[in-house]
Amino acid sequence: MRETKYWTWHMSAGVVILFLLGLHMLIMHVGGITHLFAPHTGEAISKENSLFRDSRMFFTVTYVLLLGVALYHGLYGLRTILFELTLKPAVEKAITFILLVAGLGLFGLGTWAAIATHAIAIAGGRG
Amino acid sequence: MAEIKRYDNRLGVWGWLGGGRWGIERYAYILHRLTGLAILLYFLMHVVVTSLRATGQYLWVEGGFFHQPIFKFGEFLVFAAFAYHALNGIRLVLVELGFAVGKPIEPIYPYKTSLNVQRPLLIIMMILAAILLAAGGSEFLGLGK
Amino acid sequence: MTMSKTNTTTREINFHVTRYNPETDRTPYVKTYRIPVREGMTVLDGLHYIKDNVDPTLAWRYSCRMGVCGSCGMLLNGRPTLACNTQVLHIADTDLTVGPLPNFEIIRDLVPDLMTMFEKHSSIQPHILRTDEAGLNSPDGEFYQSPAELEAYLQFAYCIKCGCCMAACPTLATDARYLGPMPLAAAERYDKDTRDDGRRARNEFTGTSHGAFRCHYAGECSRACPKGVDPAKAIQYLKRQLVLDYLHLARRKKPCQKMHGPGQGKPLPNIPAAPAKTV
Numbered sequence: 001m002r003e004t005k006y007w008t009w010h011m012s013a014g015v016v017i018l019f020l021l022g023l024h025m026l027i028m029h030v031g032g033i034t035h036l037f038a039p040h041t042g043e044a045i046s047k048e049n050s051l052f053r054d055s056r057m058f059f060t061v062t063y064v065l066l067l068g069v070a071l072y073h074g075l076y077g078l079r080t081i082l083f084e085l086t087l088k089p090a091v092e093k094a095i096t097f098i099l100l101v102a103g104l105g106l107f108g109l110g111t112w113a114a115i116a117t118h119a120i121a122i123a124g125g126r127g
Numbered sequence: 128m129a130e131i132k133r134y135d136n137r138l139g140v141w142g143w144l145g146g147g148r149w150g151i152e153r154y155a156y157i158l159h160r161l162t163g164l165a166i167l168l169y170f171l172m173h174v175v176v177t178s179l180r181a182t183g184q185y186l187w188v189e190g191g192f193f194h195q196p197i198f199k200f201g202e203f204l205v206f207a208a209f210a211y212h213a214l215n216g217i218r219l220v221l222v223e224l225g226f227a228v229g230k231p232i233e234p235i236y237p238y239k240t241s242l243n244v245q246r247p248l249l250i251i252m253m254i255l256a257a258i259l260l261a262a263g264g265s266e267f268l269g270l271g272k
Numbered sequence: 273m274t275m276s277k278t279n280t281t282t283r284e285i286n287f288h289v290t291r292y293n294p295e296t297d298r299t300p301y302v303k304t305y306r307i308p309v310r311e312g313m314t315v316l317d318g319l320h321y322i323k324d325n326v327d328p329t330l331a332w333r334y335s336c337r338m339g340v341c342g343s344c345g346m347l348l349n350g351r352p353t354l355a356c357n358t359q360v361l362h363i364a365d366t367d368l369t370v371g372p373l374p375n376f377e378i379i380r381d382l383v384p385d386l387m388t389m390f391e392k393h394s395s396i397q398p399h400i401l402r403t404d405e406a407g408l409n410s411p412d413g414e415f416y417q418s419p420a421e422l423e424a425y426l427q428f429a430y431c432i433k434c435g436c437c438m439a440a441c442p443t444l445a446t447d448a449r450y451l452g453p454m455p456l457a458a459a460e461r462y463d464k465d466t467r468d469d470g471r472r473a474r475n476e477f478t479g480t481s482h483g484a485f486r487c488h489y490a491g492e493c494s495r496a497c498p499k500g501v502d503p504a505k506a507i508q509y510l511k512r513q514l515v516l517d518y519l520h521l522a523r524r525k526k527p528c529q530k531m532h533g534p535g536q537g538k539p540l541p542n543i544p545a546a547p548a549k550t551v
Contacts, residue, residue, distance in 0.1 A: 083482075150490075153442065153490045153491065156442065225508045228505045241491075
């Protein structure tokens with residue numbers, strides 16, 4: 001039944017990603033909406049606009065949330081594909097471990113970056 | 128009794144692509160897999176690259192390493208993969224939770240299966256994906272500005 | 273001959289048949305037989321013609337010749353189906369490839385080893401499971417089941433275990449431990465049976481890492497099934513039930529009970545009373 005648990009959350013994560021990544025794509029790439037979260041001239045992904053978003057708590061929290069669910073959804077998906085290759089149980093265990101470590105590592109990196117830039121952006125806004 | 132020698136007729140990874148006669152859901156399945164892997168590859172790099180902004184490195188802006196036409200095109204491919212993966216994913220959630228496959232029926236030849244029940248959904252999703260792709264393409268080409 | 277009444281025109285068709293003898297061959301090879309085919313002739317008839325007139329060493333498995341026993345599943349023109357249920361001229365103009373079902377081991381020529389499938393099938397306990405085992409085995413009454421309750425699983429009960437779905441499944445092409453469409457459809461068939469109380473026991477097998485969740489709805493099993501059982505549909509129901517059971521959202525239902533003697537079933541409304549006895 002453990003797989004049922006993993007798979008249920010894989011599906012749920014997919015639905016969350018659908019909304020969050022859709023929002024992400026809208027903000028980053030669609031011209032009409034871009035100006036909402038990008039007050040500075042130039043592209044939505046310019047350094048100024050990026051810092052503006054990083055100064056908002058909403059974006060920091062959403063980044064971390066999206067990072068977490070996307071890592072889970074993606075790495076579980078990769079694990080699914082690999083597990084369909086009739087591997088030895090020891091190899092399967094190793095894959096699970098490696099993906100877990102990689103996922104947690106990237107989650108740590110991304111979370112640190114989101115919080116650090118949030119602090120930088122707020123300091124920059126004051127200064 | 129002596130062990131009888133057997134020939135393992137398992138199709139292997141090639142069997143993911145074409146085991147029997149191909150059906151449209153088979154294409155959808157394999158494309159979902161490929162786009163998923165592509166998005167994952169991009170996403171892992173994306174996390175690392177964007178995390179570098181905490182150290183002041185904005186590699187994707189004007190003058191940065193990733194601000195090149197080739198990466199722009201790559202981003203479009205990722206967007207295309209996302210559009211397909213997301214819309215097909217909506218269908219898969221509905222199908223795999225048993226909502227879009229119909230009720231058990233009396234099988235009467237020629238057989239109608241759950242594939243026929245969910246196919247309109249598949250077609251709608253693919254049309255939406257095409258629209259999204261066209262919209263995204265014009266945006267990436269800079270027509271949206 | 274009596275056949276002269278029907279269409280007697282014959283056509284020469286090349287049968288490209290996969291041959292494999294475990295004692296002499298390292299790998300299977302294809303041997304071509306050119307045989308006359310009459311309208312209405314099945315692939316099974318063609319194989320018989322080859323064995324009778326051309327090559328008596330050809331081996332395959334068959335029994336009933338009419339799509340009931342599920343012995344003659346083969347790969348015909350790249351599509352897994354029953355040789356007895358397929359007319360040659362419906363799928364071939366000049367050439368027809370006949371191979372053993374893939375995703376199984378070949379014992380000889382067109383004979384696949386279906387044991388792996390049957391072992392997986394028995395692992396999901398494909399029979400009525402109840403806590404009151406004694407009541408199940410003593411014939412002192414019958415279990416009440418409405419037509420609607422029967423229809424909830426009847427489609428999946430038409431399975432003849434021919435293995436065509438297993439041969440068509442892309443996951444089974446690589447994952448030897450995946451239960452596969454047939455055993456999972458059988459699990460759904462018994463899970464949905466109102467006489468059964470073994471769903472949670474079966475969940476322990478269908479919900480594992482090589483159970484229902486290795487299905488990604490490529491749909492080939494339902495396309496291949498020669499009996500219209502639609503295993504893909506059964507597996508999606510199974511997944512929904514597994515998720516509901518995991519989230520504790522499934523309604524707890526008691527298995528149906530026995531009726532002891534007449535008068536215990538629910539009489540339909542508006543049935544007039546029996547006329548008075550005349551004798």
